[in-house]
Amino acid sequence: MTPGWLLLIAGGGLVAGIFSAFKSPRVWLAATLAGAGAGFSVAVWMLAGGATWDWRPGFILGVEELHLQLDGVGAFFLILLSILGGAATLYSSEYWSDKNHPASAPPGRAWWNGMLLNMGFVLLCANGLHFLIVWEIFTVCAYFLVTRERQRRAARAAGWLYLAASHVAMIFLFAFFALLAARTGSWELGPMRDHPGLAPLFWLALVGFGIKAGIFPLHIWLPSAHANAPSHVSAIMSGMAIKMGIYGLVRFTGWLPVPDSAGWVVAALGVVSAVLGVAFALGQHDLKRLLAYHSVENIGIILIGLGFAMIAAAHGNAAWGQLALAGALLHVWNHGLFKALLFLGSGSILHATGTREMSRLGGLWRAMPWTASLFALGATAIAGLPPLNGFVSEWLVYLGLFDAVSAHGTAAFAAIFAAVALGITGALALTCFVKVCGVVFLGLPRTEIAAHVHECGWRMRLPMLALGAACAAIGLAPVLFWPALATAAAAWQPALINANALPSAPLVTLGAFHLALAALAVLAAAFLWQRVRQNGVSRAGTWDCGYAAPTPRMQYTAGSFAGIITGWFDWILRPQRHAHLPKGNFPAHADFAEHTPETVLEKVVEPAGALVLRASLAVRHLQHGRVQSYVFYLLLGLAALAILAVMGGAK
Amino acid sequence: MMTALDIFLRLAAWLLLAPLLPGLINKVKAWVAGRRGPPVLQLYFDLAKLWRKGVVLSTAVSPAHIIGPAVAWIAILAAALLLPVGPAGAALSFRGDALLFVYLLAFARFSIALAALDTGSAFEGMGVAREVSYAVLAEAAIITALLTLCVQSGSVSLATMLAPAAGAGAALLAAGLFGVLLAENCRVPFDDPNTHLELTMVHEAMVLDHSGPPLAAILHGAALKLLLFAVLLTEAVLPLGKLSLLQAIGALGAAVLVIAVAVGLVESLLARLAFRRVPLLLTTAFLFCLFALLVAWKGATP
Numbered sequence: 001m002t003p004g005w006l007l008l009i010a011g012g013g014l015v016a017g018i019f020s021a022f023k024s025p026r027v028w029l030a031a032t033l034a035g036a037g038a039g040f041s042v043a044v045w046m047l048a049g050g051a052t053w054d055w056r057p058g059f060i061l062g063v064e065e066l067h068l069q070l071d072g073v074g075a076f077f078l079i080l081l082s083i084l085g086g087a088a089t090l091y092s093s094e095y096w097s098d099k100n101h102p103a104s105a106p107p108g109r110a111w112w113n114g115m116l117l118n119m120g121f122v123l124l125c126a127n128g129l130h131f132l133i134v135w136e137i138f139t140v141c142a143y144f145l146v147t148r149e150r151q152r153r154a155a156r157a158a159g160w161l162y163l164a165a166s167h168v169a170m171i172f173l174f175a176f177f178a179l180l181a182a183r184t185g186s187w188e189l190g191p192m193r194d195h196p197g198l199a200p201l202f203w204l205a206l207v208g209f210g211i212k213a214g215i216f217p218l219h220i221w222l223p224s225a226h227a228n229a230p231s232h233v234s235a236i237m238s239g240m241a242i243k244m245g246i247y248g249l250v251r252f253t254g255w256l257p258v259p260d261s262a263g264w265v266v267a268a269l270g271v272v273s274a275v276l277g278v279a280f281a282l283g284q285h286d287l288k289r290l291l292a293y294h295s296v297e298n299i300g301i302i303l304i305g306l307g308f309a310m311i312a313a314a315h316g317n318a319a320w321g322q323l324a325l326a327g328a329l330l331h332v333w334n335h336g337l338f339k340a341l342l343f344l345g346s347g348s349i350l351h352a353t354g355t356r357e358m359s360r361l362g363g364l365w366r367a368m369p370w371t372a373s374l375f376a377l378g379a380t381a382i383a384g385l386p387p388l389n390g391f392v393s394e395w396l397v398y399l400g401l402f403d404a405v406s407a408h409g410t411a412a413f414a415a416i417f418a419a420v421a422l423g424i425t426g427a428l429a430l431t432c433f434v435k436v437c438g439v440v441f442l443g444l445p446r447t448e449i450a451a452h453v454h455e456c457g458w459r460m461r462l463p464m465l466a467l468g469a470a471c472a473a474i475g476l477a478p479v480l481f482w483p484a485l486a487t488a489a490a491a492w493q494p495a496l497i498n499a500n501a502l503p504s505a506p507l508v509t510l511g512a513f514h515l516a517l518a519a520l521a522v523l524a525a526a527f528l529w530q531r532v533r534q535n536g537v538s539r540a541g542t543w544d545c546g547y548a549a550p551t552p553r554m555q556y557t558a559g560s561f562a563g564i565i566t567g568w569f570d571w572i573l574r575p576q577r578h579a580h581l582p583k584g585n586f587p588a589h590a591d592f593a594e595h596t597p598e599t600v601l602e603k604v605v606e607p608a609g610a611l612v613l614r615a616s617l618a619v620r621h622l623q624h625g626r627v628q629s630y631v632f633y634l635l636l637g638l639a640a641l642a643i644l645a646v647m648g649g650a651k
Numbered sequence: 652m653m654t655a656l657d658i659f660l661r662l663a664a665w666l667l668l669a670p671l672l673p674g675l676i677n678k679v680k681a682w683v684a685g686r687r688g689p690p691v692l693q694l695y696f697d698l699a700k701l702w703r704k705g706v707v708l709s710t711a712v713s714p715a716h717i718i719g720p721a722v723a724w725i726a727i728l729a730a731a732l733l734l735p736v737g738p739a740g741a742a743l744s745f746r747g748d749a750l751l752f753v754y755l756l757a758f759a760r761f762s763i764a765l766a767a768l769d770t771g772s773a774f775e776g777m778g779v780a781r782e783v784s785y786a787v788l789a790e791a792a793i794i795t796a797l798l799t800l801c802v803q804s805g806s807v808s809l810a811t812m813l814a815p816a817a818g819a820g821a822a823l824l825a826a827g828l829f830g831v832l833l834a835e836n837c838r839v840p841f842d843d844p845n846t847h848l849e850l851t852m853v854h855e856a857m858v859l860d861h862s863g864p865p866l867a868a869i870l871h872g873a874a875l876k877l878l879l880f881a882v883l884l885t886e887a888v889l890p891l892g893k894l895s896l897l898q899a900i901g902a903l904g905a906a907v908l909v910i911a912v913a914v915g916l917v918e919s920l921l922a923r924l925a926f927r928r929v930p931l932l933l934t935t936a937f938l939f940c941l942f943a944l945l946v947a948w949k950g951a952t953p
Contacts, residue, residue, distance in 0.1 A: 362771070363771070365713045366713070372713075376715075376765070380758075383757075385754060385757060385758040385761055386751060386754050386755060391751075391754055395747055395750055395751070395754075398747070398750045399746070399750075399807060402747075402750075402797075402798070402801050402807045403807070405798055406802060406804075406806070406807075408951065416795075416798055416944065419798060420791055420794050420795055420798070422794075423753075423790045423791055423794035424787055424790065424791050426754070426757065426790065427757065427786055427787040427790040427791075428787055430757055430760070430783060430786075431783040431784060431786075431787065433761075434761060434764045434765060434768065434779060437765055437768075438764070438765060438768030438776070438779070442713060442715065442768045442769045442771065443768060443770070443771030444711050444771045505746065505747065506745040506746050506747065509743070509745040510745070510747070510751070513729070513743065513751070516729075517725065517726070517729050517755075520725045520729070521721070521722045521725045521726070524721040524722065524724060524725045525717070525718040525721040528718075528720065528721040528864055528865060528868060529714075529718075529721075531702070531864045532706045532863060532865065535703065535704060535705045535706060535863055535864060536705040536706070537706050537707075537708050538705065538706070538707050538708070539708055539709075539710050540707050540708075540709065541709060542710075542770045542771055542772045542860055543709070543772070543859060543860055544772055544773070544774070545774060552771065554773050555771050555772070555773060555776060556768075556773055556776025556777065556779075561776060562780075563780070564780060565784050565787065568930070
């Protein structure tokens with residue numbers, strides 16, 4: 001069995017899934033899981049061996065010769081794709097079943113497999129033209145998945161916005177690959193760092209891949225698409241699809257020369273995305289929209305690491321850059337795992353309650369203990385807290401930044417800024433997830449719908465359990481994953497980074513510490529629990545300062561909880577507040593509502609779009625149906641051409 | 652064997668000495684106010700009493716209400732093991748442990764916050780919202796302080812970072828860290844540990860519904876955290892790593908005593924700030940740390 005055969009099984013499984021999607025959900029499930037399993041094994045094989053699989057069958061596909069390649073970077077992303085694809089596939093077999101969605105589930109399964117298959121091909125393609133084709137197919141498949149609930153206006157609008165943004169990205173990618181092909185004379189992709197003339201193309205790639213990745217000002221499509229897609233689709237989009245943008249950036253910053261300022265710009269965009277992403281997340285009341293903004297935050301953390309790796313690569317290949325790169329790559333995995341876990345958890349909440357509005361929930365832990373504990377695990381991980389995986393990757397990025405500071409080089413000042421921003425981001429993310437867990441799972445049910453809920457079935461629970469276990473494994477034994485990281489980092493720029501000589505981080509000690517911390521925490525909790533039982537427990541209502549008739553509606557809501565911090569970020573969040581204050585001695589009615597708009601979309605993109613539309617309307621007056629004027633236009637045009645020909649000095 | 656004994660002795664010292672600090676602060680406050688005040692060992696009596704008491708649990712709470720304080724206590728204890736004690740170093744020291752230290756304290760905050768929100772009370776919600784929001788600024792300040800120490804020592808390990816003196820920026824760093832100490836440990840002027848009005852509390856509002864052994868874990872954890880910050884502040888400023896063990900321990904004890912008196916004096920002489928001013932004061936602490944960083948930078952570049 002060679003990598004090629006395994007990949008064939010993976011692709012074959014996914015294709016078989018497409019064909020069985022309409023007829024037999026069971027065959028679809030088995031085929032897709034088999035495909036994911038084969039993809040996982042081949043990726044592990046490539047990462048463990050460190051070799052590159054390269055396949056040129058010599059036949060022409062759409063004027064270009066087919067060329068597939070799987071190296072360390074590709075395999076690193078392929079592992080994540082296989083795990084998330086497999087987990088979300090199993091989850092969707094219950095979450096979006098034929099019973100609940102008879103019309104939309106079967107085509108959804110076909111689009112799903114189409115998307116997974118083409119994301120896999122993106123990671124394999126070593127030809128620019130084929131890369132563009134499979135990129136476009138995966139983008140379009142994702143559109144049909146986002147709009148599974150076409151009957152809802154919000155889902156249609158979200159899909160439309162996603163499609164528009166993706167095609168703006170596509171224009172930039174067309175320009176990038178076409179200019180690349182024009183300058184190198186071939187669509188073949190591969191390391192070409194010895195062509196300094198290619199450097200300016202980086203900016204095209206940054207915008208094109210940046211829109212897909214959801215970097216801060218370019219993220220406009222992301223919140224509504226992630227919120228309105230079915231939850232297994234949100235999980236794969238947030239966990240994997242936006243990582244394809246990161247894949248593009250990692251790949252082409254590794255293969256192509258970049259301008260001198262590229263690393264600084266990427267790091268700066270990372271800082272902006274991290275801090276503002278989490279600030280916007282705090283302003284959200286919709287659970288899935290909040291999680292979507294956390295994707296922007298985590299993409300920011302990844303970009304900080306990647307940006308500093310690029311700066312280091314441009315300034316004498318300092319060791320701290322390699323640590324930052326390792327942190328960024330590990331964060332790609334980590335964010336994929338815990339964000340998919342959180343989206344699947346939000347899906348089972350949505351499944352049970354039918355609402356994404358956090359302030360209508362509360363006290364869900366009673367009926368949904370599995371979802372609640374796994375969601376809390378994911379929340380601890382995404383807040384970057386030890387002993388879970390989020391901390392390990394942030395810690396590696398921090399180590400890179402601190403080493404950059406103590407090296408006193410050109411990057412030191414930027415590293416100080418980035419480290420402080422990373423600290424603030426971490427604390428804000430902690431605040432946000434305290435809010436989510438507290439408002440959704442703890443306390444008392446705020447409405448009737450939250451009072452009558454049910455736990456999800458095992459086919460939804462099992463994938464969450466697997467993702468949670470993966471988060472814990474990377475947190476407790478990070479050193480096991482270091483070889484994979486080293487292989488991927490070395491494949492980024494093989495000339496620069498040697499997989500065996502990566503600066504070491506004391507991951508063994510950190511892992512042991514995490515393991516001890518986890519064990520002691522469990523022990524201490526059990527001990528305290530025992531002590532409480534032994535001392536005797538009496539039950540009473542929550543003490544509300546002596547208030548005689550407390551109601552669940554008096555609990556802090558998502559908005560009131562985040563109020564202090566959203567106040568600090570008023571300048572960018574621009575929250576809209578509607579208040580009717582109590583008046584008179586016996587006030588009868590008072591209410592207060594706060595809503596955070598999509599500032600970039602509503603305040604920048606939409607006004608700009610309106611301006612373009614207005615200009616187009618003005619131009620439309622030229623088109624009025626009077627033949628005389630058209631003849632006049634023709635004459636004008638001819639005259640202009642004649643002048644051009646004369647002025648141009650025709651020889 | 653020696654390592655195990657070493658860790659055991661350190662743990663015993665941290666655990667046993669921690670409740671002394673709040674007692675000292677209260678004594679100073681009583682002394683300034685002309686009262687006799689509670690005995691210095693009052694917290695020990697309180698903890699022993701709470702540990703034996705039964706528990707009143709709200710009907711709303713989940714297991715997180717009890718798990719949270721236990722996990723937070725362990726996290727603070729783990730942070731204590733990373734903090735070096737003069738020339739004796741830390742029980743466990745490795746590259747990057749400074750960041751683990753900060754994040755362990757954040758983990759403790761996370762656990763307590765969830766345990767508090769568990770009660771579904773608006774007061775707990777209020778307290779948690781304030782605590783985690785102010786912690787954002789405190790975290791920025793403490794990361795900046797760590798960067799200062801990193802610039803001075805060229806290391807990311809607490810044992811090496813805290814060994815030398817803070818140099819020219821010592822006063823600035825001390826001022827910044829003292830602000831962080833007051834904020835993170837819920838002292839005046841950020842919070843009033845003695846207030847009896849729930850609407851104005853931060854930390855105390857978070858633990859209103861805790862009782863018995865879980866409350867004991869919270870109170871002991873809070874005392875331990877205060878001691879941690881006092882030791883961190885002392886070692887960041889004084890070159891304890893360069894002294895002999897006995898001298899270092901003497902100096903450390905004296906400095907912690909000075910900090911306790913300072914906290915007591917601040918608490919007696921200042922009123923609690925209005926909530927909207929708290930972020931300003933925390934930003935000031937952050938700026939102190941930032942200026943200390945700039946001074947250290949200037950001193951470190953040849």
